[in-house]
Amino acid sequence: MARAVTTQHKTIATAAAWVVALLIFFPILYTIITSFKSEQEAIQGFNLIPSGTFESYSEVQQQSGYFKFFFNSVLLSVGSTILALIVAIPAAWSMAFSPTKRTKDILMWMLSTKMMPAVAVLFPIYLIFRDSGLLDSRIGLTVMLMLINLPIVVWMLYTYFREIPGEILEAARMDGASLWNEIIYVLTPMAVPGIASTMLLNIILAWNEAFWTIRLTTTNAAPLTAFISSFSSPQGLFWAKLSAASTLAIAPILIMGWFSQKQLVRGLTFGAVK
């Protein structure tokens, strides 16, 4: 017997949920609104209806070259994710399909590297980067972000791969498929959704990484996190410009994020909550 939902109950729940949701979303909404105001408007008190000017956007691009930072963000987040996938797919595959006694320990150990506080190795990494000329280089930072997210990539892929039935692989083996054929023709097509989810979540994580990307870059390789941090010491009227820059920095990843809610839960809880 299904419980009848009264319209009244649903109305109250809907109203409450919308109020809370709008309150939580408000800082983002207000930033987007303010980005379409002029600087004068932006400081004239609370106002939800902008005049609809685009001048802040063009100023942000002209003064600080938004697109260079945007390009770096795309390059770093996508590049580091692809690199991580290349390294992690074989590892996750072998752990999911040929587990040994030590597989669990290795997975645990990988996860533990994620718990090392970045700040503890800040200076050594800084020195290594400086002495090998990697400071403010895109390659250096890509590798860095790859290493930071590698444990999560391995874990996510592992939880996805483990759900692929092993019997199919055995059948392929019986038919005489070699290991590489097995991977390319049997496993890959079944693994593509998991790999895509992993990729999506890790692009988001890399895009928003705000410790190494700020500390190890100055101008050349600086992504949007570093670009935005330069707004922390304001000069004159900058509310509308800050809003425009912020909107530009979060819009791409916000939209990607909306599509990855489910993967987010799974990826960040290491498969413990589905």
Next chain:
Amino acid sequence: MATQQTRSLARFMMAPSVILLFVWMIVPLLFTLWFSFQQYNPLNPMRDGFVGFSNYALFYSNPAFLYSILNTLTIVVSVLVITVVGGILLAMLLDQPIWGQGIVRILVISPFFVMPPVAALVWKNMIMHPQYGVFADIARFFGAQPIDWFGQHPLTAVILIVAWQWLPFATLILLTSLQSLDGEQKEAAEMDGAGFLSRFWYLTLPHMSRAITVVILIQTIFLLSIYAEILVTTNGGPGYASTNLPFLVYQKALLEFKIGQASAGGVIAVILANIVAFFAMRAVGKNLDK
């Protein structure tokens, strides 16, 4: 049935990940450990050498150390309480039948995708600014004096910003867990006359316990190393009022060039994280056995 050949291939496939992570973890950590026993100043190379535990003593006796530990723990505990309690309430609300649930979910989860410096700057300038912020507008509307958040309550301000960033994460995970609760069980409890509170206490909460554990553990890992939010809002100040351990280590290393002391602080941060990690690994490990 793995053959010898399969097994060695498996090892070969695992090697790049394992070696990379091993090097990435061990090499910098050994450096940090080494520097923590050295006097080393990149600006003054004449005064280098082994100094035993004096860096630890110096870091420990620095009044900022106690502040930073207290602030670190205050941030972690406050944000955990706000996000877990708020997340449970929100998840229960969103689990109700409502119109436009998809959009509501999108609105609620959004702050999680906002990069830390943007979140901090938006709150600092748009919301909490004592003159132009929305909070100030509201205060003036009611004839009250606007609060100077970052001057008078810097730590509270940082906690609010971080809680805003993590509340969506807690809500989403707890909601996912709540939606897997068997509807028939709920109905049975209802028919037996269990009230809302006892249903919550004896049915819903135990069902969510694993998700709550996971939320607490994962958030703790990230909350222990809050950095960008402090950098762009208070810069650790006024004084040390909002300096946490990562921020103090950063100041010592890259602003004061006291590498030895910064490394000693880094080692302390590693020990602190390891204590947390120990419990985290056990909980995640248990889930893996299922």
